[in-house]
Amino acid sequence: MKNVIKFLAAMTVFSVIFMSCDDEEDLAAPNVGDTQAKYIRETSAFLEAELVSEGDEYVTEKGIVWGTASEPTIDDNALETEDSEDLYTVEIEDLSAGTTYYARAYAMSDAGTSYGTEVTFETTTPVSDIEGNQYATVQMGDQVWMAENLRTTTYSDGTAIPNVTNEDTWSELTTPAYAWYENNSSNSDRGAYYNYYTVATGNLCPDGWHVATESEWQTLLDYLGSEPGRKLKFHGEQLYTDYNETGFSAGMEGYRASGNGVFARYGEWTWFWIGGADAFQGYTYAKKFEDDSHGVEHDLSSNQMGFSVRCMLD
Incomplete structure (x- = not known):
């Protein structure tokens, strides 16, 4: 009788251990x-x-x-x-x-x-313009963009773009031109300011690239969802961890004004020309970023304004 009791006790312990092991083996992983x-x-x-x-x-x-x-x-x-x-x-x-x-x-x-x-x-690869300037790139969705402002002084066909420094001359232009911030070429790392007549030639970006159209900009903004400006830009002079997650790196480079040719709003705003846009009596739409806003605005601007340019892969 004692042997039977011992046997039953042993079987009970074995069953508990077996069931415990079986439970562990059946645990669902993440x-x-x-x-x-x-x-x-x-x-x-x-x-x-x-x-x-x-x-x-x-x-x-x-x-x-x-x-x-x-x-x-x-x-x-x-x-x-x-x-x-x-x-x-x-x-x-x-x-x-x-x-x-x-x-x-x-x-x-x-x-x-x-x-x-x-x-x-x-991973993406850098792109070079006709002068050999090299630009970082970023893919967002199905689009590949430059991650730096264009700074070429030569069209993709080899023709030089006029550099206009005089304020009065700039304000009266109806032909292509570019300028550096404060007319100082040492600021070229910020990119050049181009009037819209330069963009309208269709020869500004490297071969195989173009100035993004309004529909292409909208595709990008739709892909980014809420607060696209925050995801595309630096904040002030410093890159904070909750800004520029895309690596597009839009800095607040300001612009060159059409009415008086002065440089303005550096550190506050930046504008990007839209390619293929229809001009309305000397005005064209452009994309506007503000330092204190997380959105991206779509505003009409004079073709004589000097704005930054970003190119997109064809």
């Missing part, structure tokens, strides 16, 4: 969703991913893994996020230009490590 490459630059990418559910255990770590081969894991390149939201973003850096990468979200818990759907993207 469920990770798709990964999206929102903004792609030459050496970095801004990715968005989602933790769909934690599963049966608390998620101890989540982030993005990436590599140059398909199905990367945490043993390749991994960047953990401290974002507590289920929908989170991660910026990965130290990438190589013109290279194909594979990335996916991951999440870890005591129940295991899970990976989301893989995304493939190719």
